[in-house]
Each structure stands twice: as structure tokens, then as C-alpha cells.
Amino acid sequence: MTAAGPATRTAPATPGTGDDPAADTAAPSVRPHSGRTVVTGIGIAAPNGLGTEAYWHALLRGRNGIDRIRRFDPAQYPVTLFGEVPDFTAKDHLPSRLLPQTDHMTQLALTAAEWALEDAGVTPGSLPTFDMGVVTANAYGGFEFSQRELEKLWSRGGNHVSAYQSFAWFYAVNSGQVSIRHGMRGPGGVIVSEQSGGLDAVAQSRRQVRKGMPLLLSGGIDGALCPFGWAAYLTNSQLSTATDPERAYLPFDAAASGWIPGEGGALLVVEDEAGARARGASRPYGEIRGYAAGFDPAPETGRPPVLRRVIEQALADAGLAPADIDVVFADAAGVPELDRIEAAAITAVFGVRGVPVTAPKTMTGRLAAGGSALDLATALLTLRHGAIPPTVHVATPAPGCEDLDLVLGEPRPGTPRTALVIARGYGGFTSAMAVSAPRDAA
């Protein structure tokens, strides 16, 4: 994959060569470059907590964000549960200028982006405008906005359709809106690979950082909860039709019956470790150590899924052995066959009950591109705070999943120093990313 976005600026190819003198910076500077990519800011909008602190406390308490759909009456649909982000009123977080032109998921993204930048101590003057980029992931686009405009089109006519429809629906709109709002005019782009997207976007940002780009906002926010969007979700036969919010999404459990979707995700500030220190950033959450991505062979080929090799290659890229990994954040599809495939891959790499495995997404549902970004943020928060957040509602391992050391019901105390995040996007996308605690930590 090559750099996304318009090539308006060529990042220096050699670490340590510093700034591009052609950029609109006051004076050319030589920026320190360690070659290590760290995360210095996190912004979260999750179904069980709005904001990093609320989310983390919800995880430790096992608070479930999955519930019966409230935004419209789901009675006529086969699936009635969803993970809605609670207590979010866009006008409390955003200027009125942005409200008529943004879908709900973009409003969540703009809010999380502001929090992530604030968390990282990035202010408008922190870096030159072309030294900050935005690469996010998205899988649905702006369904709710589009539904409103389609209603106007067919009930009142084309001259009632908003001019903002031109971009409000688009997968890249979160990257674009964040870029415009915060003056981040470096490399930009969007990655569309369903649930893998959050990791893939951060990996793309790491490539940019390694090429010399000082800072990127990355991750993903997703979700399309409206009748029009629901019609799209329902084309996926993997969704659970269960109606009990505590029994609908049970990955690795003998009673697994599919998954429940949700909205939200996480955005992260990604930058070079030495560059972050040089601009006075506080201690990073952790380092992006390794990454790999693959795509499953077509079913009729009979070839095995790529997950095991992707995990092994992510570890190799990180320079870590399986024994070095302290916790695995599972993809946790909740679909029996996919759960067995993941359990087999984890067991093959790490051994029988060889590593703690958890799926906090049992409290949020699967958030498409936002899901793996949120898992990555959760892994980094785990490294910072110590406790491994639990997998909730799961009780009896399914056949083929008994060899996993699942963190069930309660947080598991400890001092994990490394984590592996696994993400599979619908259709065969498969990614894994290893993170570790900051190296300067005791």
C-alpha cells in the first residue's frame, strides 16, 4: 500500500532529516526522529462510555452498552439490539457551523478527535499545518444523513436536498472534517476494510511517521444506526437475532449465535517518540511495535484462513516472541466457526492457555472500523493501568475454544507490558497489531 492522499508534500525519506523547507513552516527545523512510533493521545466514543475515563470505568465494572435500539422502533426487524453511544448531544460538543453538514458518526469523530488532540497536548500552533496528517478508517459512511436527504428527495424534490450530501455520506469524510477543523494538512486518507480498518489506518500512519511525518490522527469511528443503515446491516447473516442484551453476543461461548453491531470507536494521536518528547508531549500510552495484514483465501480454494500467519508476522515485525505477549485482544466474532478459527490460531501461536485472551467488545458490540481502533485504545489503556478488562456474559467455552485462557467476568489484575490486537473485517480482511508500554517506563 502506498501513501494515501494527495502528494502535496513529500515527507523526508531518511529519519532525522527533519522538516521539508517547502512547507509553510516559519523556519526549517531538524526534528529528532527515533524511528519508534508512539501513541500520545486517545479520544473515545463507545457504547458503554463517552470519553476515555467513562469508557475505562465502564469496562472495569463490566457495564454493557448493548441494548434494544432506542433511536427508532426496531420491532419490525429481525435484529433489535445495538450498541448506541449514550448521552451524546452534538451541539454540546461542536460549533453550529459543523452541525448541518455532518452525519452522526462524523459528529462523534470530530468530538473524539478534539479529545485525542487535547489529550496529546496538541494545540493549533504545536506543529506546522503540513506536519500533521489524518488517516482514519470507516466502513459505513453517513447513512443517517443520507436517509434524511433521500426522504427530502422523494417527498419534496431534488431542490430540497442538502449540498452537504455531496460529502457527508462519504467514507473519507471523518478524515476530511478533522483535517479542516484542526488545520492538519499533511498526508490524508481513509481505509475501508470493515473491522480491520482501525488497525490498518494506524499502520498506515506508522508508515508516514517512519517516513518523517511528525504527527497523525488515526483510528476510526463508525456506525450507521437508522432504518436505511439497518437495512444494510441486516444483509449480514452473522448478526444475532437474540433479544436479551446479555445473551446476544457471546464469542467463544457454546451459546454463540452471532454478533451485535454498535457505533463509535477511538481516534489516536500517533507520532515519533523522539519528536513527541521534543514538542513536550507527556509520557506516551505505548508504542506501536508490529503489524501485519492478510486476506483470507476464497472458501472454494480450501486453503486455510490467514489469521495464524498474520499473528506470526505481526510478532515478527515487532521483534517479539509469542512468550513476550502479555494479553491478546481477540477479534471475537461470536460466530461459532470464526471463533473456532481464532481460538485455533491463538492456541497454535501461544500454546494451550498460553496467554490471557479478552474481548471487552462483548460490552459494546462490533463497531466496524471503530471496533479495532477501540480495541487498540483499550490495549494501550490496559498497559497504562494494569488491569485487563474482562469478556462479559461468556460462561461456557464452545467446543474448540476450551484452550483459550479467557479473562471472564472480572478484570484481571497484573502488569501487562505488551498486547496483541486481532481484527477481522467482514469478507476476509485480517490484521494484527502488537503494542508495548513506553520503553522509558520503569
Place this chain on the structure above:
Amino acid sequence: MAELTLPVLTEMLRKAAGEAEGDAPDLSGDIIDVTFVDLGYDSLALLELLGMVEREFSIALSDDTIQDAETPRMFMDLVNSATTAAA
């Protein structure tokens, strides 16, 4: 339909495209000759405003014409001459 006045225009602007954040002038101030760019509105915001004005006043203006209307005064002049012609 009545004449397009500044209070009506600013109300429509608020509804169509919201208010800018940051240093942009307050819409309730003396903005009749301040450019839309300085007020924080891009071409898409003006298209959105134009759509609303066309529906409210039952007129049709070309997108090209409206690009020349750089200020609220120029925009109102365009709209009001169109409504007069249509009357």
C-alpha cells in the same frame, strides 16, 4: 414574497450552514458588507443558503451568478432583483 432583508438572510444562513467557530464576526453584528469568506462560509455553504432562499422565495438563480455575490448586500441585491422580475 417579501423582500429579502438582512435579518432574514442571517437567520437563513444560521439555519443552512450554522455559525463559524473561532474569530469569525458575529452574524448579529454589522455584516452587510463583510465577505462570506470572512464570515467563515465556503462555496458549499453558499450553495446551501441559495437552495433555501430559492425554495422560500420561489425563484431560481444560477449557481454561477451566486458565486459573484461576495457579501450579504450583493446576495440580497441579486435575490431581490430576481423576485421583482418574477413578480
